[in-house]
Amino acid sequence: MPNHKVMIVDEDKKFLDELEEILAFSGYDIIAQQDPHSVLPVVSKEKPHVILLNLKMPGKSGFQLAHELKSAPEFKHIPIIAMTGFFKNGYKAFLDICGIKKCLKKPFNPLDVILEIKAVLG
Numbered sequence: 088m089p090n091h092k093v094m095i096v097d098e099d100k101k102f103l104d105e106l107e108e109i110l111a112f113s114g115y116d117i118i119a120q121q122d123p124h125s126v127l128p129v130v131s132k133e134k135p136h137v138i139l140l141n142l143k144m145p146g147k148s149g150f151q152l153a154h155e156l157k158s159a160p161e162f163k164h165i166p167i168i169a170m171t172g173f174f175k176n177g178y179k180a181f182l183d184i185c186g187i188k189k190c191l192k193k194p195f196n197p198l199d200v201i202l203e204i205k206a207v208l209g
Contacts, residue, residue, distance in 0.1 A: 091208060094118040094135035096126055096152065097170065098144045102193075106139070109197045115204070123147040127155065130162055137204055140187075142171040142178070150181050157186035166207035168200070 093115045097103045100121060107117045118133050120126050123144050130138070138156070142149035149169060156162045169182060172193035182190055189203050 090114055090116045091137065091204075092116045092118060092133060092135040093204060094120060094126075094130065094133065094138045096120045096123060096138065096144075096149070097141040098123075099141070106197075106200070110201070110204075113201055123149070123152050126152055127159075127162075130156065130165070135165060137207055138165055138167045139200070139204075140167050140169055142169050142190075143173055150185050153185035153187050168203050168207060170195075 093110055095103055095106055095110070095117060097106070098121050103119050103121060107119050111117050118129060118135055120129060124147055140149045140153060149171075153167050153169070156165065156167065163186070167187045169187045169190040170193055171178070171190065178190070189207065191200060191203060
C-alpha cells in the first residue's frame with residue numbers, strides 16, 4: 088500500500104520545512120505549499136489524504152481555504168487539521184462552519200501532529 092499523502096499549507100518556510108521533514112521521516116508523502124492561492128489546483132492534481140492548514144496566512148486565511156475545499160464536492164471528503172499560534176475562543180464556531188474537526192495549537196509536539204493524522208485517517 089502506498090504511503091498516505093499529507094499536504095501542509097503554511098506561509099512560514101522554516102516551519103513548513105521542519106514539519107515536512109518530521110512527517111516524511113514518519114513515512115508520509117508530503118506536499119508542501121506556502122501560497123494558499125495555489126492550493127486548490129495542487130489538491131486536484133495530488134489528491135492528498137489529509138491537509139494540515141495554517142489558519143492565519145496573508146492574502147487568504149486558512150478559514151477561507153478550508154471553506155473552499157469543503158464546498159467543492161471533489162475535495163469535501165479530505166480531512167483538514169488546522170494549525171494556529173493565535174487560537175481564540177471564537178475560532179471554534181469558524182472551525183465548525185469550515186468543516187475543520189481538529190485544531191493544533193502552535194507550537195505543538197511532533198508526536199501530536201502524527202497522532203492527529205493517524206486519527207483522521209482511521
